[in-house]
Amino acid sequence: MLDEIFTASVFAATIRLATPYLFAALGEMYAQRSGLLNLGVDGIMLVGSFAGFYQVYQGGSLLEGVIAAMFVGALMGLAMAFISVTLKAEQGISGIGLYLFGLGMSELLFQSLLGTPRTVSGFPDIYIPGLSDIQFLGIGQIFFQHNLLVYVAFALVPISAFILNKTPFGLNIRAVGQMPAAADAMGVSVSRVRYITSTIGGAMAGLAGASLSIALIGAYQQNLTSGMGFIAVALVYFGAWRPYGVMAGALLFSFVNALQLQINVIGFDIPTEFTVMAPPIITILALVITSKSKEKPTELTKPFERGT
Amino acid sequence: MQAQTRLSWGWLQRLADFFPVFIAVLLAVITSAILLIALEADPFTAFSEMLGGAFGTENAFAETLVKSVPIMFVAIGITIAFRGGVVNIGGEGQMIAGALLGAAVTLGLGESVGWLVIPLALIAAFIGGGLYGAIAGFLKAYFDVNEILSTIMLNQVAVQLMNYLLNGPMLDPESAGMNHIPKTARIAEIAELPRLVIGFGDNALFDRTRLHWGLIIAIVLAVISYILLWRTVIGFRIRAVGQNERASRYAGFRVKQQIVLSMFLSGGMAGLGGAVQVLGLQYRLQTDGSPAGFTGSAGFNGIVAALFGGLNPLGAVPASVLFGGLLVGAQKMQRELGVPAAMITAINGIIVIFVVSSQIFIQRRMQRRAKLEIAAVEKNKFEDTAQETG
Numbered sequence: 001m002l003d004e005i006f007t008a009s010v011f012a013a014t015i016r017l018a019t020p021y022l023f024a025a026l027g028e029m030y031a032q033r034s035g036l037l038n039l040g041v042d043g044i045m046l047v048g049s050f051a052g053f054y055q056v057y058q059g060g061s062l063l064e065g066v067i068a069a070m071f072v073g074a075l076m077g078l079a080m081a082f083i084s085v086t087l088k089a090e091q092g093i094s095g096i097g098l099y100l101f102g103l104g105m106s107e108l109l110f111q112s113l114l115g116t117p118r119t120v121s122g123f124p125d126i127y128i129p130g131l132s133d134i135q136f137l138g139i140g141q142i143f144f145q146h147n148l149l150v151y152v153a154f155a156l157v158p159i160s161a162f163i164l165n166k167t168p169f170g171l172n173i174r175a176v177g178q179m180p181a182a183a184d185a186m187g188v189s190v191s192r193v194r195y196i197t198s199t200i201g202g203a204m205a206g207l208a209g210a211s212l213s214i215a216l217i218g219a220y221q222q223n224l225t226s227g228m229g230f231i232a233v234a235l236v237y238f239g240a241w242r243p244y245g246v247m248a249g250a251l252l253f254s255f256v257n258a259l260q261l262q263i264n265v266i267g268f269d270i271p272t273e274f275t276v277m278a279p280p281i282i283t284i285l286a287l288v289i290t291s292k293s294k295e296k297p298t299e300l301t302k303p304f305e306r307g308t
Numbered sequence: 309m310q311a312q313t314r315l316s317w318g319w320l321q322r323l324a325d326f327f328p329v330f331i332a333v334l335l336a337v338i339t340s341a342i343l344l345i346a347l348e349a350d351p352f353t354a355f356s357e358m359l360g361g362a363f364g365t366e367n368a369f370a371e372t373l374v375k376s377v378p379i380m381f382v383a384i385g386i387t388i389a390f391r392g393g394v395v396n397i398g399g400e401g402q403m404i405a406g407a408l409l410g411a412a413v414t415l416g417l418g419e420s421v422g423w424l425v426i427p428l429a430l431i432a433a434f435i436g437g438g439l440y441g442a443i444a445g446f447l448k449a450y451f452d453v454n455e456i457l458s459t460i461m462l463n464q465v466a467v468q469l470m471n472y473l474l475n476g477p478m479l480d481p482e483s484a485g486m487n488h489i490p491k492t493a494r495i496a497e498i499a500e501l502p503r504l505v506i507g508f509g510d511n512a513l514f515d516r517t518r519l520h521w522g523l524i525i526a527i528v529l530a531v532i533s534y535i536l537l538w539r540t541v542i543g544f545r546i547r548a549v550g551q552n553e554r555a556s557r558y559a560g561f562r563v564k565q566q567i568v569l570s571m572f573l574s575g576g577m578a579g580l581g582g583a584v585q586v587l588g589l590q591y592r593l594q595t596d597g598s599p600a601g602f603t604g605s606a607g608f609n610g611i612v613a614a615l616f617g618g619l620n621p622l623g624a625v626p627a628s629v630l631f632g633g634l635l636v637g638a639q640k641m642q643r644e645l646g647v648p649a650a651m652i653t654a655i656n657g658i659i660v661i662f663v664v665s666s667q668i669f670i671q672r673r674m675q676r677r678a679k680l681e682i683a684a685v686e687k688n689k690f691e692d693t694a695q696e697t698g
Binding site: 234284 | 343347395397447451452453454456457458460461462464465468469471472475476599608611612615647648650651652653654655656657658659660661664665667668
């Protein structure tokens, strides 16, 4: 039984399915480190996945699809920044508003432009020469036979760690999230940093959506993400606001997703309802376990007001 | 004399407080018009189709009210939670939890206790939804788990739990083995909530419509919730925690328990909404397996209605009717003009954002007003002392 479950193809699927979580959660991490909680990630992912898909479906290149997805994502991230930074609206509820907007908008566009679920040929798998042939433990199959976006997503982990910890921009983000008054006194514009991180987060959520519709699945249907974006937000908590922690969380959830698929394939006798229930339950448990983390940006969800 | 002028002033000011909400509505209407134009539909035709479809005929209005009933229950619940400082997004899951427990009690008791089955089922539903909501409250209070995330996750869990139960243990025995939709057996006739007819004879309003007594239950609960929140110690504590957690702690309130309590009450209301759908409308618990298959997204629409109703249980009632009308009207619009009804979900999102964003303007004016009042008091004091010494 166990050797049927823990196969190389399950681990390969784990790596592959981590892509949308990684893009969305890394993007959200930037926003949260600067003190801005965007709960609308799932809505942005939905609109992004549709935009990317439609671009490719209309005959655009895959790159154009990615750009379209990131562009609409960035716009929605920018809108979120305007709502929570400039208008200082309560972030939790306005994030839900953004989610509802994205959910309705993607459905509206889907029904009026496509009507029924359609498919496109998405990003092809790229076999890394030499490495993809490694038979030992199935390493070649697990790590080196994926589509381009999978490699990009994992490459963004060390890049994000470098940006956050080693660059002046990263320092500004952290300062704005921990001590906005001090950052402000040092001449860092709190608003500008939060606008930038929110826009980056939005673009990456859009990319996460595209990685579903034009890479992993190659198709679009209603509510394609089915709540992945909310798990991505939780992953930032789970990963203690660090890129490598976020990656560990993304792999955990993609492993659960891969197991779900495998259990269906081998016909293991568990009602599908229970396997679908697993990710949300694990998310709650993960939030409980990591709740005492000291890394949490102290200013998360608090609008900055000069002189208070 | 002076008191009277001040009173009318207060009334005017309160009206002004609603001004941002009107602006939010206006912006939502403008956005809808832009969307409609983009979809190559004439906004004026679309709006009039929606209005007519929602309120145009007696039957349309009855359907609007039918749709608004579950939204009302959830909105009242959301109001209690929000007032207690907890952002409850779990209306969907709590409705399901309440409906499951309510349906189980109804089916279990059958005709054995006569009409008493109705109150018993409603109590069970309140407890079911309440406990399901209390989970998120407990996790927030004692483990600092973000309640928005936990309630959304609990929504997904509840949907799957319902799908499992309605496909297995609670499946209607008559449809077992056949190609079935997930549903329970039909409830006993005595457990049905009566249809709501206003007036007698041939001129009775809502005669021969699906409108049921769930509406009256919801309105009564709105009044009770209003009294609870603003006229009792329990409500005072809940609101105090929502306004200022630290001050409440210093005042000696058990903040953690208040958070669990407000989520219990909030979830209980949503749970009742679920059970009322079973007892008053469907006469069984059924779904199509999709997330909104049973709830019709009332758990999310309730959030919009609660915000729109000014986070006041009494405001939640007309707000819910409005959003019920929006849903019914949108279906008419879809039939007549081919504009997908999903547009309403997008518009709801925009309304949430607009209403929440407008809070800052209300707050700013309140701060300004407070400053003015303080200045007035200081001035009076100064004049009083001047008179005394003079």
